Amino acid sequence: MRDFSHIKHLIVKVGSSSLCDEKGNIDSQRILGLVQQIAHIRQRGIQVTLVSSGAISAGMKAMNLRKKPETIPEKQALAAIGQASLMKIYEDMFHIFHMKSAQILMNHDDFDDRKRLLNFYHAMQSLIKYKVVPIINENDTLAVDEIKVGDNDTMAALVVPIVNADLVVLISDIDGLYDKNPHIYKDAQLIEEVDEVNHEIESMASDTDTQMGTGGMVTKLRAAKICTEYGCDMAIVNGQSPHVLLDLLDGKPVGTLFHGDVGRNLNARQLWIMYQTWSKGCIIVDAGCAKALRHHKSLLPSGITGVSGDFSMSSIVDIIDEKGVKLAKGISNYSSKEIDKIKGKKTSAIESILGEHDYDEVVHANNMVLVKRSEKHD
Ligand SMILES: Nc1ncnc2c1ncn2[C@@H]1O[C@H](COP(=O)(O)OP(=O)(O)O)[C@@H](O)[C@H]1O
Numbered sequence: 429m430r431d432f433s434h435i436k437h438l439i440v441k442v443g444s445s446s447l448c449d450e451k452g453n454i455d456s457q458r459i460l461g462l463v464q465q466i467a468h469i470r471q472r473g474i475q476v477t478l479v480s481s482g483a484i485s486a487g488m489k490a491m492n493l494r495k496k497p498e499t500i501p502e503k504q505a506l507a508a509i510g511q512a513s514l515m516k517i518y519e520d521m522f523h524i525f526h527m528k529s530a531q532i533l534m535n536h537d538d539f540d541d542r543k544r545l546l547n548f549y550h551a552m553q554s555l556i557k558y559k560v561v562p563i564i565n566e567n568d569t570l571a572v573d574e575i576k577v578g579d580n581d582t583m584a585a586l587v588v589p590i591v592n593a594d595l596v597v598l599i600s601d602i603d604g605l606y607d608k609n610p611h612i613y614k615d616a617q618l619i620e621e622v623d624e625v626n627h628e629i630e631s632m633a634s635d636t637d638t639q640m641g642t643g644g645m646v647t648k649l650r651a652a653k654i655c656t657e658y659g660c661d662m663a664i665v666n667g668q669s670p671h672v673l674l675d676l677l678d679g680k681p682v683g684t685l686f687h688g689d690v691g692r693n694l695n696a697r698q699l700w701i702m703y704q705t706w707s708k709g710c711i712i713v714d715a716g717c718a719k720a721l722r723h724h725k726s727l728l729p730s731g732i733t734g735v736s737g738d739f740s741m742s743s744i745v746d747i748i749d750e751k752g753v754k755l756a757k758g759i760s761n762y763s764s765k766e767i768d769k770i771k772g773k774k775t776s777a778i779e780s781i782l783g784e785h786d787y788d789e790v791v792h793a794n795n796m797v798l799v800k801r802s803e804k805h806d
């Protein structure tokens with residue numbers, strides 16, 4: 429039997445498909461049902477952070493559109509129209525239960541930038557202190573490709589280390605992860621428990637086939653990978669069942685549960701390097717160096733065969749082997765131009781080549797996170 433009696437902070441992510449009725453209109457009654465469950469959970473002493481989609485759907489309703497527009501500027505405009513009305517519904521519903529909510533709109537660069545991430549962290553701590561329910565959504569109005577998280581499943585997972593969540597629940601329009609898309613294959617089987625998000629599990633997922641949803645199962649599995657690598661459990665449940673959150677917390681066998689990976693357990697800083705940042709370039713290493721890195725050694729200039737991208741020192745970089753397989757991500761002590769000059773050389777030669785020698789390591793092992801070996805490589 430599942431036991432969630434230890435849970436202190438729960439992140440609930442609700443997808444557009446679970447907030448809309450059959451016609452695709454934002455449905456206040458569904459939001460009421462969700463808020464009612466959150467109120468019950470709060471009474472159990474569990475803090476809740478909500479990640480809510482639905483801005484674009486609410487905007488579509490306001491503008492009487494049946495089909496989601498294709499272009500980014502149109503989606504940006506609809507999100508701007510819909511976000512305010514979505515929050516108004518939430519505010520009214522939380523008010524019924526004498527609770528307050530707060531809106532936070534984020535993009536990927538708010539995670540990428542350490543200072544902004546720290547500001548976000550402090551704001552979240554204060555909201556928790558005030559016992560207010562934070563409601564996070566992507567800042568779609570400003571989300572051009574370069575700064576996008578792209579989906580709220582990933583957003584929910586990126587918030588895990590900020591609030592130190594023990595459990596993330598993705599509420600969707602489907603019972604959980606099936607071995608293939610059940611909307612296409614009638615014999616698809618529900619997977620109840622997942623210990624590791626590996627190739628086999630990833631191959632089960634496809635995109636959404638609904639008008640409302642964004643990423644389908646693919647983004648949910650990406651979220652599961654991030655959560656579980658931090659040691660946090662994640663579940664996918666069906667929002668059509670009115671007590672599904674309470675049932676899950678009571679240990680009932682609903683949805684799919686992804687178990688936090690106790691073996692890996694990245695800390696917040698490692699999770700930041702691996703998932704919350706963008707790589708600004710690439711360092712290419714030879715086979716011997718790749719082997720050493722896998723044994724948690726630092727990256728020295730002698731193992732480097734190439735560098736790509738134009739980055740400064742302290743940038744986040746990918747470390748790849750000569751076949752292009754990603755081995756690790758880390759913080760570089762040298763700029764791309766410097767690495768190009770010292771690649772393949774002994775550490776003792778750094779000073780004569782660069783005129784100074786601040787570090788032996790190009791990437792120190794403490795600032796490097798290895799890709800899990802079972803992971804699909806880009
Ligand atoms: N293996 C799978 N198991 C379950 N659903 C799947 C699978 N592959 C693809 N899907 C699709 O993912 C959808 C859920 O994702 P999505 O529509 O983005 O919902 P949400 O709005 O809740 O994020 C399902 O309705 C289904 O169409």
Ligand SMILES: N[C@@H](CCC(=O)OP(=O)(O)O)C(=O)O
Nearest residue numbers: 444481482483484579580642
């Ligand atoms: N940020 C967008 C939703 C993005 C998203 O991930 O959608 P979904 O797959 O429905 O959770 C919105 O508020 O409409």
